[in-house]
Amino acid sequence: MAQSMSFLITLLFISSTTAMAAFNIVNLGAKPDGQTDSARPFLRAWAAACRANKPVTIYVPQGRFFLSPVEFLGPCKNKGIKFLIHGTIIAPAGYSSSMNWWIRFKNVDGLSIYQGTLDGRGQSLWACKMAGRSCPFGATSLSFSQSKNVLISGLTSINSKFYHLSIFGSSNVKIQGVKITAPDASPNTDGIHLQMSSGITIKGSTIGTGDDCIAMKAGMTDVWIEKVRCGPGHGISIGSLGDAANEAGVQNITVRSVVFTGTQNGVRIKTWGKPNKGSVNGVTFANAIMQNVQNPIIIDQNYCPSNRNCPGQSSGVKISRVSYTNIRGSSATPVAVKFDCSPSNPCSGIGLKDIKLRYQNKRAQAFCKNVRGTATGFIDPPSCF
């Protein structure tokens, strides 16, 4: 009663006196003690923000706020909801929940999230997976679905149970200055996982995790990735594609000025060795630095774990117009450039320009299969087109 009263007073005060309303979740009952579930205060703040007719800031002050899985649902009348987070939001530690998200925004238009730390507390689930026991997939820490006009700035995400950040069915999403960290050996902890979305920008961010730093799946178009540091992790990947029938294509992807350190891959395109149709068309990889990367440049169209259900290992995904410009540094294996394309859908329009990748300070190798392309400028290892 007292709580709802103060909530009402806050609301009245704000709506009558300032242009930009603010809700401090502590005033709505959240406790920065790392234990008390703050789901209700968060959802009350969201409900009020969502129906407000002017911009609203939901403020999370310093402290540790425990949060059980919450879903922030639109559509909202308000197209200017901002979260300003100075504290740390912590997930349930266990993995009993079968939820595949922890914090989810759905059908939201016009949202920004500034700063803050999300601690997914994935340790016990990773231990279960690494022990080969039967465990749930786990929850993605921060998930957006069917949303648009979203900005995520200065957020830190650590130790997600599954992906750190996932964007599905969304458009115009800007991610800048984020920091993502999980151990090298943590399973399935993709940094940023993108699918069926367009107009995604990722800039000035640092990602070190146990799986892909950034993964782009089916239906990704108009993506701009710039000034990202990746490692440890599996690199920046397009794919895996072609696991399912009738997947949407991937188009117009730019990856610039990325530094890869100790990663499994640098820039990778990966498809299943299955006949399912699909496409990757129009990709630019430019100005990458590779530091001790196992597969700096790789197209692998033969992905087929355990060699099951991949008849003829021939991918139905057509890869075309992919350029690699100014990619330098060191490979951790002898083959620094690998194009292993589909016999039924050879890669075409592959361009190499100004490549210098060395293995143990000696000449590395390039591998070509079912690929057509052109090489210009300085090329080391020598092109195998």
Ligand SMILES: *[C@@H]1O[C@H](CO)[C@@H](O)[C@H](O)[C@H]1NC(C)=O
């Ligand atoms: C490609 O994507 C960029 C954003 O990354 C966009 O500015 C550009 O207009 C797109 N190009 C085409 C041809 O759609």
